[in-house]
Amino acid sequence: MLLNSYDSWSPLREVVLGSADNYTSHARELSFDLFFHDETPYSRIYYPRHVSPGAGTGRRSPIKQRYVEELREDVEQMADTFAQLSITVHRPLPLDAATGEVHTPAFAAAVVPPLNIRDNSIVFGDEIIETPPLVRSRYFETQFLKPVYAEYFRRGGRWTVMPRPMMTDASFDLSYVAEADKGSLFETITDPRPSPYDTGFEMMIDGAQCLRLGRDVFVNVSNANHALGCDWLERHLEGRFRVHRLHRLADSHIDSTVLALRPGLLLVRTPDVAEQLPKALQRWDMIFPPEPEDNNFPDYDDGDLILTSRYIDLNVLSVSPDTVMVNAACPELARTLEGRGFTVVPVRHRHRRLFGGGLHCFTLDTVREGSGPEDYLDY
Numbered sequence: 023m024l025l026n027s028y029d030s031w032s033p034l035r036e037v038v039l040g041s042a043d044n045y046t047s048h049a050r051e052l053s054f055d056l057f058f059h060d061e062t063p064y065s066r067i068y069y070p071r072h073v074s075p076g077a078g079t080g081r082r083s084p085i086k087q088r089y090v091e092e093l094r095e096d097v098e099q100m101a102d103t104f105a106q107l108s109i110t111v112h113r114p115l116p117l118d119a120a121t122g123e124v125h126t127p128a129f130a131a132a133v134v135p136p137l138n139i140r141d142n143s144i145v146f147g148d149e150i151i152e153t154p155p156l157v158r159s160r161y162f163e164t165q166f167l168k169p170v171y172a173e174y175f176r177r178g179g180r181w182t183v184m185p186r187p188m189m190t191d192a193s194f195d196l197s198y199v200a201e202a203d204k205g206s207l208f209e210t211i212t213d214p215r216p217s218p219y220d221t222g223f224e225m226m227i228d229g230a231q232c233l234r235l236g237r238d239v240f241v242n243v244s245n246a247n248h249a250l251g252c253d254w255l256e257r258h259l260e261g262r263f264r265v266h267r268l269h270r271l272a273d274s275h276i277d278s279t280v281l282a283l284r285p286g287l288l289l290v291r292t293p294d295v296a297e298q299l300p301k302a303l304q305r306w307d308m309i310f311p312p313e314p315e316d317n318n319f320p321d322y323d324d325g326d327l328i329l330t331s332r333y334i335d336l337n338v339l340s341v342s343p344d345t346v347m348v349n350a351a352c353p354e355l356a357r358t359l360e361g362r363g364f365t366v367v368p369v370r371h372r373h374r375r376l377f378g379g380g381l382h383c384f385t386l387d388t389v390r391e392g393s394g395p396e397d398y399l400d401y
């Protein structure tokens with residue numbers, strides 16, 4: 023089918039589901055530590071928090087083989103669940119075990135598999151946009167999606183790549199983490215190294231920073247890199263979509279903070295978050311998920327890097343305005359949604375905190391029913 027996706031709730035016809043193959047480690051360097059900065063209270067990132075790119079690809083934080091295998095098992099079951107729901111599933115090329123690191127003029131980085139598909143691409147109607155990544159090891163992630171995107175292009179879809187950043191240390195605006203670190207015990211990231219390719223702050227933004235509501239798109243902007251990305255989106259989408267900025271609703275991604283379940287209904291992390299939403303969204307009805315419990319998550323060792331907050335299971339995927347895929351590890355959330363009239367499709371996803379993403383992050387909804395960008399803000 024032709025690319026057609028304007029929101030996160032219309033009946034789902036086609037989806038891209040990430041690949042977990044060969045996700046064996048996290049490369050600890052400046053861009054990684056910056057990106058996961060807000061999650062460090064939950065994990066045990068030891069000092070020094072990062073090494074500069076001059077020191078190669080940084081330290082690797084290995085992921086236990088057992089978790090990688092269990093992740094793979096869960097992701098393959100997600101694919102089966104989509105098939106049972108008659109939703110076409112597209113898969114990226116899996117990362118080959120022999121692929122080492124990539125080198126650009128400005129940096130070298132390890133490669134991670136295309137797992138959190140939500141992050142580096144976004145669909146606006148009949149157009150797929152590859153976004154400029156925030157983490158160096160994800161620089162070439164959309165390469166694994168070439169066959170899928172090329173097929174949508176052949177069928178008549180638009181296919182756009184946003185400008186790629188140089189990604190030297192100086193490309194990153196550190197103000198968000200500098201402010202967050204004030205008075206805290208965390209080591210501030212203060213030692214960016216100069217590079218001959220420095221060009222000032224660059225455009226870097228992830229698809230997962232956007233909330234798509236038909237004609238209106240809300241974009242989380244928490245630093246100068248995001249602001250440039252949002253400027254680009256605004257100019258590119260002008261006349262087709264209305265872009266609105268959310269100021270620091272989260273560090274970057276917002277899909278474990280706020281999600282739209284159908285017109286007029288949001289799933290929101292907490293009432294505090296609700297207060298920060300723009301007026302137009304505050305008029306919508308809201309569901310607040312029950313506070314996640316410790317026993318919703320596996321117990322990990324000190325060496326296992328935890329990359330998400332406890333709210334990660336809010337990251338559900340809507341199959342239609344009344345059916346939602348929910349992590350089976352979160353029965354409280356399932357009950358809450360059922361209480362509001364939703365049909366819940368439980369899906370097993372054990373290690374979302376180790377791999378930085380829930381069901382929404384692992385997927386990209388490329389085809390949903392609906393024929394154009396509708397105006398939902400009058401609800």
Ligand SMILES: NC(=[NH2+])NCCC[C@H](N)C(=O)O
Nearest residue numbers: 140230275278330331379383
């Ligand atoms: N698209 C994504 N990868 N989203 C994941 C966001 C996770 C968020 N930082 C949290 O810890 O709750």
